[in-house]
Amino acid sequence: MTGLDGKKGAGDCAFFVCFCLFLIPNSGNHMPTCFVIQPFDSGKFDKRFDDVYAPAIAAAELEPYRVDRDPGVEIPIESIEEGIRNAAVCLADITTDNPNVWYELGFAFASGRPVVMVCSTERTNGKYPFDIQHRTVIGYKTDSSSDFDELKHALTTRIKAFLNKSEALRQLAETDQIAPTQGLTQTELMVLAIVAGDTALPGDVTTLYTLKAESERAGLTSIGFSLAFRRLVAKDLVEVMEAWDENRDEIYKTTRLTDEGWKWVDSNESLFVLKKPSFEDLEKDIPF
Structure with missing residues (x-):
């Protein structure tokens, strides 16, 4: 930076x-x-x-x-x-x-x-x-x-998917923007990126438990995740669904991007890191 x-x-x-x-x-x-x-x-x-x-x-x-x-x-x-x-x-x-x-x-x-x-x-x-x-x-x-x-x-x-996601979230967290970007705050953008990364194929979902854990690992607090996720739901960019756990015989919550959510990601592709740098690139930037 x-x-x-x-x-x-x-x-x-x-x-x-x-x-x-x-x-x-x-x-x-x-x-x-x-x-x-x-x-x-x-x-x-x-x-x-x-x-x-x-x-x-x-x-x-x-x-x-x-x-x-x-x-x-x-x-x-x-x-x-x-x-x-x-x-x-x-x-x-x-x-x-x-x-x-x-x-x-x-x-x-x-x-x-x-x-x-x-x-x-x-x-x-x-x-x-x-x-x-x-x-x-x-x-x-x-x-x-x-x-x-x-x-x-x-x-x-x-x-590779984990490494790509970690690099994308790291670079997203490094940005100096405080004002909303294309209508989303940085925390909303981060949560949206995690959901998109976990649900690449049509019909894919991720559990709310996994999403929250990955968001907190990326640096969000529990309340920060909750606020960002609720706002994304209100903006119709993500949706919450129920799935059945046969092993435990109970229902649990999952989430994925809506069609509008994928359209937003596609229209704002430049905001997301799509390729991680090679290890050689990282070595070149080490300041010592």
């Missing part, structure tokens, strides 16, 4: 440095990481990491990280928590009810990290714990190599 004189201010540099530190883990590796949460079994899950997860993560231009494979780790629990906090994205396999997996997953959510969850058809009874039932989980089969190819593609796509 630059001032009217074209020079970077100290506050701008400090923000940029903080953002770079968010991307670059403390291990000294100059590539953002994806912290992998899964059982360590010297068997099928380790093979899944090597054959599926690591290649899928690398295809999204992140470094796959497992704490048990880091020779520099001295105190595992501290390294786990630090690795999760420093990760750009976390990947969690919740196929089994492994206590370490659930602890690390909970810590990732509490730390505000974006999490991609996967679960195979091997999971007993196929039900998820209450806290994640309304979150997106990528299911996968293990019958043939094509199943794992599909999983790799789905993982890379999902991770």
Whole structure:
């Protein structure tokens, strides 16, 4: 960011440095990481990491990280928590009810990290714990190599979507505009961007729970999200619907952009960040 004189201010540099530190883990590796949460079994899950997860993560231009494979780790629990906090994205396999997996997953959510969850058809009874039932989980089969190819593609796509959204929201939050833009405040614009990013295909919806969590992770307070969302509903740019949860036998709330909402986004495309910068571009802008 630059001032009217074209020079970077100290506050701008400090923000940029903080953002770079968010991307670059403390291990000294100059590539953002994806912290992998899964059982360590010297068997099928380790093979899944090597054959599926690591290649899928690398295809999204992140470094796959497992704490048990880091020779520099001295105190595992501290390294786990630090690795999760420093990760750009976390990947969690919740196929089994492994206590370490659930602890690390909970810590990732509490730390505000974006999490991609996967679960195979091997999971007993196929039900998820209450806290994640309304979150997106990528299911996968293990019958043939094509199943794992599909999983790799789905993982890379999902991770890239998280990275693109994080960059878009970061740049949106950096803007200096206070006055409404094309009739929307910056908080309304941010919430609208999150809904649009989560509902790319016709008929797609996102849960209100997920939307609120992502908005707060992007920097909004709970009241800030509530005000922005209510205004978007009043302006007929988003709509609220009900969906049925078969596992819990209850109704929950979902949301998506209305046709008018998509028309607004299309007409104001220039307000949204459509492409994330490469890591090389970020390195060029580091002020030291």
